[in-house]
Structures are given as C-alpha cells and as structure tokens.
Amino acid sequence: MKQFTRREFVKLLGAGGALSSVGLAGCQTTPTAGSSTAASATPVPAKAAPRVVVIGGGFGGATCAKYLRLYDPTLSVTLVEQNAKYVTCPGSNWVFGGMRTMDDLTQTYSALRDKHGVNVVIDRVVGVDTGKRLVTLAGGKTVAYDRLVMSPGIDFRWGDIEGYDEAATQIMPHAWKAGPQTVLLLKQLQAMPDGGTFIMSAPPMPFRCPPGPPERVSMVAHYFKTQKPRSKILILDSKDNFSKQALFTQAWDQLYSDLIEWVPATSGGKVVRVDARSLTVHTANGSSHRGDVVNIIPAQRAPQLAIDTGLANASGWCPVNQLSFESTQVPNVHVIGDASIAGALPKSGHTANNIAKMTAAAIVSLFRGVPPPTPSHVNTCYSLVAPDYGISIAAVYRLGEDGSLQGIKGAGGLSPADATPQQRSQEAGYAQGWHKSIVADSFG
Amino acid sequence: MNPSSLAALAGLALLASTAVSAQTISRGEVIASTCFTCHGTHGVSPSTIPSIDYIPAERMIETLRAYKSGQRYSTIMGRHASAYTDAEIVEAANYLAGLQKKGK
Numbered sequence: 219m220k221q222f223t224r225r226e227f228v229k230l231l232g233a234g235g236a237l238s239s240v241g242l243a244g245c246q247t248t249p250t251a252g253s254s255t256a257a258s259a260t261p262v263p264a265k266a267a268p269r270v271v272v273i274g275g276g277f278g279g280a281t282c283a284k285y286l287r288l289y290d291p292t293l294s295v296t297l298v299e300q301n302a303k304y305v306t307c308p309g310s311n312w313v314f315g316g317m318r319t320m321d322d323l324t325q326t327y328s329a330l331r332d333k334h335g336v337n338v339v340i341d342r343v344v345g346v347d348t349g350k351r352l353v354t355l356a357g358g359k360t361v362a363y364d365r366l367v368m369s370p371g372i373d374f375r376w377g378d379i380e381g382y383d384e385a386a387t388q389i390m391p392h393a394w395k396a397g398p399q400t401v402l403l404l405k406q407l408q409a410m411p412d413g414g415t416f417i418m419s420a421p422p423m424p425f426r427c428p429p430g431p432p433e434r435v436s437m438v439a440h441y442f443k444t445q446k447p448r449s450k451i452l453i454l455d456s457k458d459n460f461s462k463q464a465l466f467t468q469a470w471d472q473l474y475s476d477l478i479e480w481v482p483a484t485s486g487g488k489v490v491r492v493d494a495r496s497l498t499v500h501t502a503n504g505s506s507h508r509g510d511v512v513n514i515i516p517a518q519r520a521p522q523l524a525i526d527t528g529l530a531n532a533s534g535w536c537p538v539n540q541l542s543f544e545s546t547q548v549p550n551v552h553v554i555g556d557a558s559i560a561g562a563l564p565k566s567g568h569t570a571n572n573i574a575k576m577t578a579a580a581i582v583s584l585f586r587g588v589p590p591p592t593p594s595h596v597n598t599c600y601s602l603v604a605p606d607y608g609i610s611i612a613a614v615y616r617l618g619e620d621g622s623l624q625g626i627k628g629a630g631g632l633s634p635a636d637a638t639p640q641q642r643s644q645e646a647g648y649a650q651g652w653h654k655s656i657v658a659d660s661f662g
Numbered sequence: 663m664n665p666s667s668l669a670a671l672a673g674l675a676l677l678a679s680t681a682v683s684a685q686t687i688s689r690g691e692v693i694a695s696t697c698f699t700c701h702g703t704h705g706v707s708p709s710t711i712p713s714i715d716y717i718p719a720e721r722m723i724e725t726l727r728a729y730k731s732g733q734r735y736s737t738i739m740g741r742h743a744s745a746y747t748d749a750e751i752v753e754a755a756n757y758l759a760g761l762q763k764k765g766k
Contacts (some may be wrong), residue, residue, distance in 0.1 A: 285695070288703075289687065568699060572681050575695045579687045591687045594750075596696040596742065612738055614696075614745030629745030633737070644737050647710055654709035662708070 267294040268585045271353050271363040271629045273343050273523070274328060275299030277306075278369035278555030280397070281660040289582040296361055297330060298353065300342040304661070306430040307427060308567045310396035310651045313404055315437035317605055320401060325661040333662075336520035344504045346527045348548050365581050368529065368536075369555040369570070372426050373521040375534070380417070380491040382514055389494040390512040393434075394426065407438060412446035414510030415419070417499060419489040420455040424535070425518045426556050426565045428461035429611070433601040434513070436466065440604050452509070452586040453480040454501060455487040456517070462601060462611055465632060469603040511556045520557035527551070531607055540623050542580035542590055543573060552577050561623030563615055569597045593617060600649030608645030609633045690757030693750055697758070704761050715761045720757035 272283045277296055283297040317461035330336040342356040346366065353361045354558030374392065376383060382390070385449045393403040407416065414437055420431040435451055442449040459482070460466070470478050481487035486503035490620040492514060493500075499514075500506045519525075527547050529536040537552040539547055540561055543552045554577050563569045572595045580590035595615040602608055613630035615623045633645060694705070697714060701707050705715030714722070728734035729743035730751075744756070 225736060284703075481739040486709060571699050572696050576692070579692060579695075583687065586685055588686055591692045594689075594693050594696055596699065598700065598738065598742075610738055612741045629743075630741050641737060648737060650709075651709035651711040652700055655702055655707055655711050658708040659698050659703045662703070 224597075233581065248442075255341070255622060257542050267292050268364045269294045269296070269362060270365050270367060270581060271295075271361050272297045272367040272369065273299075273353065274369035274555070275301075276306055276555060276570065277640075277656070277660050278371075278570035278574045279367065280304075280325075280327070280330060280565045281571045282367050282369065282554060282578050284660070285575050285578035286581060287334045287336060289578055290585070291335065293582070293585070294337070295335075296337040296339060296363075297327065297344055298339045298341060298355065298361065299327065300340070302326065302340045302411055305396040305400070306567070306653070306657060307394075307396045307430075308545050308656070310393070310400050311430065311434040311437045312513075312602060313437075314407060315440045315602065315605065317437075317602070323396060325450055325657060327661070329662045343523060346523075346551075348527060348551060351550060364550070365584070366551045367581070368524060368527070368553050368557070369574070369576060370521040370553075370555045371523050372518045372558050372565070374516040375519050376516070378517045379489055379514065379625070380481075381494065382492050382516060384603055386492060386494040388512075390492060390497070392515050393513060393520075394430075394515050403511070408578070409440065410446065410449070410510045413448040414446070414454060415450045415508075416442075416511045416513070417452045417454065417507055417509035418513045419459065419492075419515060420453055420457065420487075420498060421515045422456040424565060425515070426645050427468075427567075427599075428564050429499060429599050429601045431455075431515060431601075432462065432466045435478060436469070436601070436603040439470070439477050442477060443474060449477070451478045452507060453478065453487070453498065454489050454507070455480060455482050456489070458482040458484055461599075462609055462632060464635060465609045466601075466603065468635065469507075469607060473604055473607065518556075520553075524553065524557050529553050529557075531559075533559070540621060541593060541617055542584070543577040546553060546579075546612050553580065561615070561618075562613075563595060563623055564597060566597055566599055567656060568599065569595065571656055572596055574660075576594050577639060593623075595623060598652065600645065602646055602649055604644075606646050607639075607642045608649040609642070610645055610649070688753065689750065690753030690755075692753070693754040694757045697754070705758055714758055717755075717759065718756040719728065719752075719759040722758060723751055726751045731735065 272279045283295050286293050288294045306323045309318055309323050327338045331338040344356050345354045351363050376616050388421045391403040392398045393399040486505050488502040489499045490502050491500040497512050498508045520530045524530050526550050531537050536557050537559045538553050543554050545551045545553050554573045557564040576593040583590040598612045600610045610633050613625045615625055617622040700711050701714045707713040726743045729736050729739040
C-alpha cells in the first residue's frame with residue numbers, strides 16, 4: 219500500500235491554509251497564530267499554550283472561560299474573580315416576590331475549575347499593564363496573558379444624584395448588584411408596615427437589565443397584594459418610557475389595579491437629590507416624596523478598572539470591535555458583557571453569555587491564525603409580573619455593514635398583548651427554566 | 663488505486679476533516695451555541711426547557727421551519743426561528759444532530 223507523504227496528502231485533498239500539522243501528526247503541539255501553514259513539511263516545534271486571562275466571573279466572564287476551554291482544551295485559561303461566590307442578578311427580583319431565596323441564586327466556580335480545567339483565582343485585580351500584558355492582583359501576584367478578557371460588569375455614576383453615596387446605599391439600597399444589597403432591600407420590605415410606600419428611582423439609559431426595574435416593581439406589588447394590601451408603590455423614572463411598557467402596564471392594571479403609580483421624567487420623575495436620613499427624594503421639577511422603603515437605582519458606567527486600563531471612552535462605556543469584542547482602544551484586550559458598547563444589544567445576562575461565546579470563538583480563531591466566525595447573537599429577557607404571569611422580549615442580532623450589531627428585522631419582539639392566561643403561565647414557567655439553564659450554561 | 667488504498671484514503675480524508683474542523687468554528691456551531699443558553703450546553707437542558715441534542719436533522723429543520731412560518735404554536739420559538747435563513751437552519755440542525763455521536 220502506498221504511503222502518502224504529508225505533502226502529497228495535502229495536495230490530494232486540496233486543503234487550504236486551515237489544515238495544521240496538529241491533526242496529521244497527532245502530536246500535542248498547541249496551535250498558535252501563524253503556525254498552521256498547510257504546505258509546511260517541517261513539524262511545528264512545541265510551544266507553550268496560549269494564555270487567556272479573564273477578569274470578572276459574572277455571566278460574561280464565566281461563560282467565556284468555559285467556552286474557551288470547550289473550543290480549545292489546549293488553551294491556558296485563568297479566571298480572576300474577587301468573590302468566591304456569585305449571586306445572579308437575574309432572578310434576584312424574584313426574592314422580593316418570595317419565589318427564590320438567596321441560596322437559590324448563589325453560584326460557585328467549582329465546575330469551571332474541576333470540570334472545565336479553568337484556573338480559578340479568587341483575588342482582586344489592582345491593575346493591568348497592557349504593554350507587558352500583566353495583571354497584578356491585590357495579593358501581590360502577577361498573571362501574564364496573551365489575550366485578556368475583561369468582563370467587569372457595571373458601576374454607578376456616583377454624584378449624579380446629590381446625597382446618594384456609598385453610605386446612603388445602606389439606608390436606600392440600589393440592590394442592582396445582587397448580594398447583600400438584595401438582602402437589605404428584602405429586610406426593609408419585610409419590616410415595612412402595611413400601608414407604607416415603596417419608592418423606586420429608575421435610572422436613565424443605558425443600564426444593566428432594562429426590564430429589571432418594572433419586574434422588581436411587579437414582584438414587590440405581588441408581595442404587597444398578598445401580605446400588605448394597603449401599601450403603595452411610586453416609581454420615579456429618569457425616562458419617559460420603559461422596557462415592555464405596554465405589557466407591564468396591561469398586567470399591572472389587571473393584577474395590581476391602583477397599587478402602582480409611575481411618574482415619567484417629563485412629569486417630575488427624575489430624582490436629582492436624596493436625603494437618606496429622612497428617606498426623602500427630590501425630583502427635577504422641585505417636588506419631594508418621602509418613602510418607607512426607598513430603592514435608588516443610579517445611572518451607570520463601566521467600572522473603574524476598565525477606565526483605569528484605558529478601555530472606556532467619554533460615554534463611560536468601552537468601545538469594541540463588535541466581531542471579536544477586542545477593545546478599539548487597547549490591543550489584545552477584549553471587553554465583554556455590560557461594560558462593552560455592543561450596538562443594539564441590551565445589557566443583559568443573556569447577551570453577556572452570547573457575547574462571551576462569540577468572543578471565545580474569535581480568540582480561539584485568532585490564536586489559530588484563521589478568521590473569526592461570523593457572529594450571531596440572541597437575547598431573551600423574561601420578566602415575571604406574578605408567579606404565574608410571565609412576559610418576554612427576544613431578538614437575534616447580526617453584524618451590520620457599519621460594524622455594529624443590529625437586530626434582525628422581522629424577527630424577535632414581545633409576547634403578544636392578547637395572550638391567554640395559559641400562555642402567560644407557560645412563559646412564567648419558561649422564565650424559571652431560562653434561569654436554571656443559563657446558570658448551568660455559564661457556571662456549570 | 664486498489665481497494666485498500668481507497669480505504670486508506672477515506673481514512674485520511676476523515677482525519678483531514680477532523681483536522682479542519684478542529685481549526686475552524688462553523689456557522690452551524692456558532693448558531694447552535696446561542697441555542698445552548700436556554701437549551702443547555704451541547705443541547706442538554708437542565709431545566710423545563712427541552713433538550714435539543716437528540717433530534718434528527720430532518721425533524722429539527724422541519725420543526726424550525728414550522729416555527730418560522732407560524733404553522734407550529736410556540737410562545738417564543740417563532741420569534742427566534744424567523745431570524746434565520748433556510749441555510750442557517752440546515753447548518754445548525756446538522757450540527758445539533760451530530761452532538762450525541764460526538765459524545766458531547
């Protein structure tokens with residue numbers, strides 16, 4: 219039987235530049251950028267595995283670390299996260315409706331470490347040297363990278379609301395990062411007497427989870443209706459409309475009648491100053507409101523680490539190449555999730571999960587010296603208006619000719635306005651299924 | 663070329679296609695990865711949302727087309743399926759149908 223030489227074999231198959239020596243020789247050489255020349259007859263010398271460091275273990279960072287290893291098990295992937303446990307923001311509103319406990323929402327990184335071979339480091343990043351490609355940790359260690367993925371989430375624009383600072387969050391919680399703030403708001407609601415008023419200040423766009431504020435109001439309304447029926451909810455909004463507004467309003471009219479009052483920005487909804495001690499908020503039109511429980515969700519931006527690393531622009535968010543999510547300001551650094559400017563994608567756990575997968579595919583391709591695959595993104599945001607009443611918005615996104623991600627026309631959209639109670643109940647079930655699934659896909 | 667050479671060639675072709683697929687991430691795989699958010703990693707769902715790793719490609723293609731056209735009732739799949747071209751549906755369905763064979 220004729221023995222094919224490698225050169226003849228390649229010629230025979232007419233393979234392009236994508237065929238590497240790795241598959242043929244069966245050796246453990248790690249594919250690296252530029253090493254995959256089909257016509258080369260000389261074996262590629264063994265090189266160290268390319269190193270990716272992922273900063274931030276939310277939906278974006280955890281999913282990216284996992285899928286990098288799924289796409290290429292030879293990669294060295296280190297995830298740096300400051301907390302050993304992560305509480306999911308999705309589902310955290312359900313705690314106020316009595317549908318979930320904090321434990322139900324709490325994740326660890328053990329599956330990433332034990333099942334997927336991710337090097338999990340629990341420490342805080344104090345700085346990134348993007349020239350030397352070194353991440354410095356609070357514990358004093360440094361971690362070197364070939365490519366860095368930053369998934370830092372959000373921080374608040376402290377100072378936009380006068381009087382609302384870190385100390386004030388202990389009296390008027392934001393509860394917009396799930397964890398102790400969620401517990402604080404829950405305890406305040408539980409301690410509130412029947413007949414009290416819950417005030418929420420909703421933020422201006424863009425912010426994490428656009429349907430989050432009306433979903434929270436819905437869950438609190440469900441709690442009031444069943445436990446404290448004489449109580450009221452006042453939403454003071456920095457916007458004149460909100461996500462899934464027609465669906466939420468329809469459901470509120472049906473389920474909670476006059477328990478909820480929403481004040482848009484132009485009617486005096488924009489909160490400009492708070493006095494935490496007296497639980498009073500002041501709005502742009504000069505009116506003031508006193509609440510028994512006050513939830514201030516401030517305007518948002520990318521966290522300080524992203525700004526200090528030179529990744530954010532004047533908008534406070536991080537511009538990226540929306541194919542690879544590599545920063546347009548700093549090479550070899552990818553910014554994913556809420557902190558990135560991602561075209562039409564909303565800032566959600568679902569988009570962070572999808573961005574993470576597209577970024578993992580792009581990074582693996584870049585290391586191999588092949589073009590990244592054409593990305594496809596999905597967003598599905600379920601909201602619970604009541605335990606058996608769910609609504610959703612969905613969209614699929616593609617890269618437009620201008621390089622920005624755009625929703626595909628004629629697809630996606632909202633749950634129908636005329637859905638039956640059975641359909642609302644089905645969507646409530648899927649909302650909870652979605653949470654279980656995305657958690658497993660990101661952390662499991 | 664005798665039969666054993668042909669067999670060797672077939673084996674090599676298989677090897678080569680494995681090598682190529684290890685290099686590039688296909689459009690079917692990219693689209694399927696976005697299904698996994700709700701339907702579970704590699705299509706194996708941990709929740710009440712159905713698994714999709716065991717469905718023959720023909721049936722998946724038919725189902726997605728029916729969601730897209732509205733012939734088949736759904737709460738949300740119609741809104742998703744209408745985003746994809748027929749070619750994309752075929753590629754994603756073929757990738758998903760091959761997942762169990764790969765032992766994923």
